[in-house]
Amino acid sequence: MSFGGPQWPQEPQQHGGQPYGQQQPNPFPGAHAPDTPDWSALAEASAARSRRKRRMIFGGGALAVLVVGAIVATAIVSGGRSDDTAKNGSVTPTDSAGPDDSLTPTPTFSSVAPPPPPDPKDFISNETKDKAPLSAEGLFPGKKLTMSGRAYKKGATSSTTDCASVTQAPLGSILRKNGCDRVLRATYVKDGVAITVGVAVFSTEAEALKAKQQADGGIAPLAGSGVADFCRATVCLRRSNSIGRYAYFTQAGFTDGTKVTTADKAVYQVSDDLGTFAFNQIYARGRTQASAAAGAPGE
Structure with missing residues (x-):
């Protein structure tokens, strides 16, 4: 049995021992044919x-x-x-878009994380980094300010290096003892309530923090520019705080001399708003200087 594929033709077989072809007749009948x-x-x-x-x-x-x-x-x-x-898109060294593509370097990525951006607080915590211009008009700009929809008219402003001269005892001696360099003040008024904000400037954050912790007495009210004397021989609301190398103080009271009590929510609201404003203005100095440092060459 064959297993597929063409079969080659076989040789034809003859039976009886005869050779291929036809047998020729004997030319000599009756005689034995020769074996030729x-x-x-x-x-x-x-x-x-x-x-x-x-x-x-x-x-x-x-x-x-x-x-x-x-x-x-x-x-x-x-x-x-x-x-x-x-x-159809197989990438080979010869499949370049232009003659200079073979010279394009392969991008590499550093495993080192980039440094964090500068901290704004670093720039307002020490005089060696806090180099931006500083003035009463720069710290308290414009003729009014608005906090959460509440508008305050700005009165007088002042700036002095004699820190104790613009305070009510014993705050003056505390500022002087801790190395106060300067005090900037501004007064605002709204609906019969006036407030003076005083920002004391120190060389370091530690000095400002100590002045805030030891605070006693208050910043002297600043009258003028349409605001009459206030907080004289009466009870007013005094507060203090600090950020960086700046300590800030507020004194708020009624323009008609009425004593302030804990029930006078309007006076507390004014004090909150102007304290927040002072904080924001000081912090903005740090943010501006940090942004400038981040974009400077070599930073």
């Missing part, structure tokens, strides 16, 4: 073998041609696919 070869039969058999051999050679040659053709076709198709892939 049948040359005609032998010639015909030889010719048949030659024809079969030629057919086999021709068939093998045709098969070889088909195999070679298939190999060539496969190579062409494979080459075509390779070219098509390159044309």
Whole structure:
């Protein structure tokens, strides 16, 4: 049993031991035929073998041609696919957009985290870094301010290096003892309530913090520019706080001299608003200087 595939033709078989071809008649009837070869039969058999051999050679040659053709076709198709892939986005060193692309460096990324941005508080905590201009008009700009919809009209402003001269005892001696360099003041008024904000400037944060902790007495009220004297020989609301190298103090009371009590919520609201405003203005100095330092070359 064969297992598939073409079967090559088999040689024809003769029975009885006769050679290929037809048996020739005996020319001598009644006599025994001589044992001479049948040359005609032998010639015909030889010719048949030659024809079969030629057919086999021709068939093998045709098969070889088909195999070679298939190999060539496969190579062409494979080459075509390779070219098509390159044309459709395959990245190779020669697939550059321009002559200089091969010179473009590969981007690298540092594993070191960038430094954090400067802290605004650092710039308002020591005079060595706090170099921005400082004035009463710069710290308390404009003719009025608004806090949460509440508008306050600005009165007089002042600036002095004699810190004790603009205080009510014993705050003056406390400021002087802790190294006060300057006091800037501004007065605001709203609905019969006036308030003076005084910002004391020190060299370091530690000095300002001690002055705030030891605070006693208050900042002297600043009248003028449409605001009459207030908080004279009466009870007013005094507060103190600090941020960085700045300590700030407020004194608020009624313009008609009425004593302030804990029930006078309007006076407390004024004190809260102006204390917040002073804090914001001082912190804004630090933020502005920190932003400038972050954008400076070498920072």
